[in-house]
Amino acid sequence: MGTQPPTCTGGCQCGAVRFRVTGRLWDASICHCRMCQKAFGAYYAPLVSTRGLQLEWTRGEPKRFQSSNLVRRGFCADCGTPLTYEAPDGIALAAGAFDEPALLPPSIQYGVEARLPFMDTLPGLPARRTEEDEAAAEFLARIVSRQHPDHDTADWPPPPAA
Template sequence: MPMPPDIHTGGCQCGAVRFRITGELRDASICHCRMCQKAFGAYYAPLVSTRGALLEWTRGEPKRFRSSNVVRRGFCGDCGTPLTYEAPDGVAVAAGAFDDPSGLAPWVQYGVEGKLPYVDTLPALPQRRTEQDEAAAAFLADVVSCQHPDHDTAVWPPR
């Protein structure tokens, strides 16, 4: 009996754009180039190639910005979540946009000429859980998330 194909789902923070990828994902990476830093508003961009798999938009579709003569970047037009890196050799999806990114560990780093000098020292920084931040306890007690849950929903936002 054949094994069912891998199915991966995800979407933007507000839920306006959702995707499903059917097939094995085995090409996750991090890019440190300045263009990726700006596109993600972060120190680097974690991306997962969809080459060899089927990417479908199940709710909405990203808006796109042409960041160079060969690359378009998809993002949610409502909340701004970075979603895709679209190049002639295929589409990569932002790792953090997956409902479960835990199995998408990167295996290579690109654009290391743009790597910020402190990125490799981040694991050595002191760590604390959100609930351990006593100074923010009152603020956190009042937080109500409007973020889409990490699974598909028939309707969003809820009525």
């Protein structure tokens, strides 16, 4: 892992829910199980355990869905960003919801029986940077992001421009 600060922050896409974790995050994983695929709307769920650390909701709090008899899943009720996996042994946060997800590389994969068969071929796919997509250039030039920045803010959303 890279140099990780003693406190890591993150939140949802719209900024309605923000969190802070105090302590060294070390238990990052990827889960391929079908329940995690559906909860994240993705091929797998990247998660970081907060077990034994201090987790604080600094703005708002997730809405929760009881996805099984033992697990709840937290998400932003405003924008839908997946945020938590809450089991009897602790809470894991969505790795992509952290402000600096590159500091949290996974060290293990779970639920590999449901791993999609093409996952190992992804590195071989053609790749291009966003600005290299000439067909989307006009569309991209018109985008005005409403996504919360990757750092804490005193207020959100910002006041409208004068």
